[in-house]
Amino acid sequence: xxxxxxxxxxxxxxxxAALFATMGAVALGRPRWVVGVFGGKxxxxxxxxxxxxxxxxFGFGAAMLLFSAPALPPAMAxxxxxxxxxxxxxxxxxxxAAACIERGQRLYPTxxxxxxxxxxxxxxxxxALVPQ
Numbered sequence: 001x002x003x004x005x006x007x008x009x010x011x012x013x014x015x016x017a018a019l020f021a022t023m024g025a026v027a028l029g030r031p032r033w034v035v036g037v038f039g040g041k042x043x044x045x046x047x048x049x050x051x052x053x054x055x056x057x058f059g060f061g062a063a064m065l066l067f068s069a070p071a072l073p074p075a076m077a078x079x080x081x082x083x084x085x086x087x088x089x090x091x092x093x094x095x096x097a098a099a100c101i102e103r104g105q106r107l108y109p110t111x112x113x114x115x116x117x118x119x120x121x122x123x124x125x126x127x128a129l130v131p132q
Contacts, residue, residue, distance in 0.1 A: 024059025
């Protein structure tokens with residue numbers, strides 16, 4: 001493997017991990033903003049706690065799995081990356097389905113996040129499935 005291909009392979013794991021960590025940190029610190037991106041409100045303590053738990057918890061959990069993957073045995077690392085890839089792909093698919101049900105949604109934020117989630121899924125699946 002050349003140095004350039006090794007770097008590309010590493011970035012396919014590290015960039016998604018960093019994005020998930022960022023998602024977790026933003027959700028933990030700014031839950032109203034997270035919901036506001038989609039036109040919603042988090043006006044109660046309970047709703048803000050839910051955003052922190054779901055977006056923050058998933059973001060941090062995915063980031064921990066991905067950042068730890070290089071230290072795991074290869075089969076476990078592949079499984080960790082594939083688990084997060086399938087989760088991201090599922091989010092993209094469900095978001096796209098919701099956009100079809102709720103017609104007329106703008107490119108941002110709905111379709112933008114479909115493409116981001118699908119890109120994360122593809123990047124992580126490639127990292128897990130293409131030999132290093």
